[in-house]
Amino acid sequence: MNMEAFNDRNVADNGYFLVDIEDYPTDGWGKFKRVVKRSFKGELFVGLWVVMREMIRFDIHTVQYPQEKMPIGPRYRAIHEMKRLWESDTERCIGCGLCEKICISDCIRIDTKIDENSRKEVSEYTINLGRCIFCGYCAEVCPELAITHGGEYENASDQREHFTMYEDMLTPLDVMKAGKQLEFEGFGSITPHEDERVKKTPLAY
Amino acid sequence: MDTAYLIETIIKVVVILLIFSALAGIGTYFERKILAFMQRRLGPMNVGPYGLLQVAADGVKLFTKEDIIPTNVVAPIFKIAPVITAATAFMAAAAIPFFPEFTIFGYTVHPIVADINIGILYILGMMAVGLYGPMLGGMASANKFSLLSAARTAAVFISYEVVSGLAILAPIMMVGSLSLVDFNNYQIGGISHWIVWSQPVAFILFWISAFAETGRTPFHLIANDHEIIDGFGTEYSGMRWGLFFIGEYANMFFISFVIPLIFLGGFGDGSFLGAIGLLAKVAFFFFFFLWTRAAWPDVRPDQLMWLCWKVLMPIAVINVVITGFVMMF
Numbered sequence: 287m288n289m290e291a292f293n294d295r296n297v298a299d300n301g302y303f304l305v306d307i308e309d310y311p312t313d314g315w316g317k318f319k320r321v322v323k324r325s326f327k328g329e330l331f332v333g334l335w336v337v338m339r340e341m342i343r344f345d346i347h348t349v350q351y352p353q354e355k356m357p358i359g360p361r362y363r364a365i366h367e368m369k370r371l372w373e374s375d376t377e378r379c380i381g382c383g384l385c386e387k388i389c390i391s392d393c394i395r396i397d398t399k400i401d402e403n404s405r406k407e408v409s410e411y412t413i414n415l416g417r418c419i420f421c422g423y424c425a426e427v428c429p430e431l432a433i434t435h436g437g438e439y440e441n442a443s444d445q446r447e448h449f450t451m452y453e454d455m456l457t458p459l460d461v462m463k464a465g466k467q468l469e470f471e472g473f474g475s476i477t478p479h480e481d482e483r484v485k486k487t488p489l490a491y
Numbered sequence: 492m493d494t495a496y497l498i499e500t501i502i503k504v505v506v507i508l509l510i511f512s513a514l515a516g517i518g519t520y521f522e523r524k525i526l527a528f529m530q531r532r533l534g535p536m537n538v539g540p541y542g543l544l545q546v547a548a549d550g551v552k553l554f555t556k557e558d559i560i561p562t563n564v565v566a567p568i569f570k571i572a573p574v575i576t577a578a579t580a581f582m583a584a585a586a587i588p589f590f591p592e593f594t595i596f597g598y599t600v601h602p603i604v605a606d607i608n609i610g611i612l613y614i615l616g617m618m619a620v621g622l623y624g625p626m627l628g629g630m631a632s633a634n635k636f637s638l639l640s641a642a643r644t645a646a647v648f649i650s651y652e653v654v655s656g657l658a659i660l661a662p663i664m665m666v667g668s669l670s671l672v673d674f675n676n677y678q679i680g681g682i683s684h685w686i687v688w689s690q691p692v693a694f695i696l697f698w699i700s701a702f703a704e705t706g707r708t709p710f711h712l713i714a715n716d717h718e719i720i721d722g723f724g725t726e727y728s729g730m731r732w733g734l735f736f737i738g739e740y741a742n743m744f745f746i747s748f749v750i751p752l753i754f755l756g757g758f759g760d761g762s763f764l765g766a767i768g769l770l771a772k773v774a775f776f777f778f779f780f781l782w783t784r785a786a787w788p789d790v791r792p793d794q795l796m797w798l799c800w801k802v803l804m805p806i807a808v809i810n811v812v813i814t815g816f817v818m819m820f
Contacts, residue, residue, distance in 0.1 A: 321802075333786040337529035348533040 360471035363420045367436040368455040375462045378432035381406045385424035393417035411452035434470035503604050515740035516546040522781050529785035556729035563633035573731045576624025576738035583617035586610040587748050591761030610670040622648035629723035640722025644713050650799040651703035657807035658696035661814040662686050675757035687754040692810045694754045701746045708784035712792050747776035
């Protein structure tokens, strides 16, 4: 998918231009001339031709939604996902709790314990989607790129306070084994050409 | 009046009613599709193949919807208004020859309900009576938007009756008859005999006023959705609203028959090819109604009045006078 449309926000170079509009006539003679000009200029036929051209060209832009879907940008912030490590298929989350701390709508609840190998383990992790404002701070603050936003925007619930559990967000093991876990390109992730943009720290002040 | 004539007339009336009620529905399908294509959309796609059964779905919806008579409306007038629109539209069809006469099983059929000698006058008069549908409906609804629409209806219809009447006066002077069959026979000699060549101004004026009288887009201010919701139709629901709709679309079809019959040779010499030609012309004029809806913006009510009284009516009068002088000398 071409990301140009998402990344290039400079509208000035995209062919926008000011339309040349004449001043409105003030006297009767000027108004009469405008009427005559408009009547015989054939502007109405220009309009007719434009829509007819579009009909003949048949360049339909409709997306038949339930059957077809538009690609969404990787920066889109929908329901959260929990990623696994590529090397070992274990969870990336280290239970640091930064997401819980930064969450401005207080919707993340995380509980950790020490497991039998003396490693910190996430024992409970829920997100109250009824409170979540999908700001993306949790994904941005996560040091391990473990909690990210996904692209799943079709959600329905019979109540507003819909919780999502850690197990539901976690990439399923079979997807992981098939190597189909999608890496996150959005909020907080490293942008593709970041190394080209890195500048030397200016030390010569 | 013999029995065979009576039966034939009843059959013709029923056939016209059925065909044009159905065409009104199919017309909405074409309108949606053509508008969609012109706006790079697909239009209805889900009900049936390519949305063809959308018409049936809409019909079921309209017929089964609750018929709401709101409080504060003047109920008897509110109930009768949609009937006026639909009925007058179909009554106008009585004097339109839809096809050349043809013979079936040795019986000659005239596809016109009544070839009265005041045909075109009757059609224009019936379409003018149609103004009472939106006007009474709008005034009977307890709704300010409907009232605005009723006022606009009265203004637009009465003004453009003047233009269409004066515009058509010149061809009537040339033909010397008011019957549409006579109009057709006057132009029987082929394309070079069409009235449009001798009366181009009248043709364009009549065409413009046809848009006003059917309330189609450049002059769609009677039910202008973006200003006054649906105008006279705001308080209506179910099949009463549907009758307004059928009336509007039937009117579009009938005026699309009248314009070619008067100006563009009608069905010509009455051959099969001529009948197909008439259908093609009707299709073009109906398509043009949809085409302009996609292309042109609406004019303001005051601009519409300005156009009618200061531009079109003087031109129509001058046209009549010039025609008279040319015929005299």
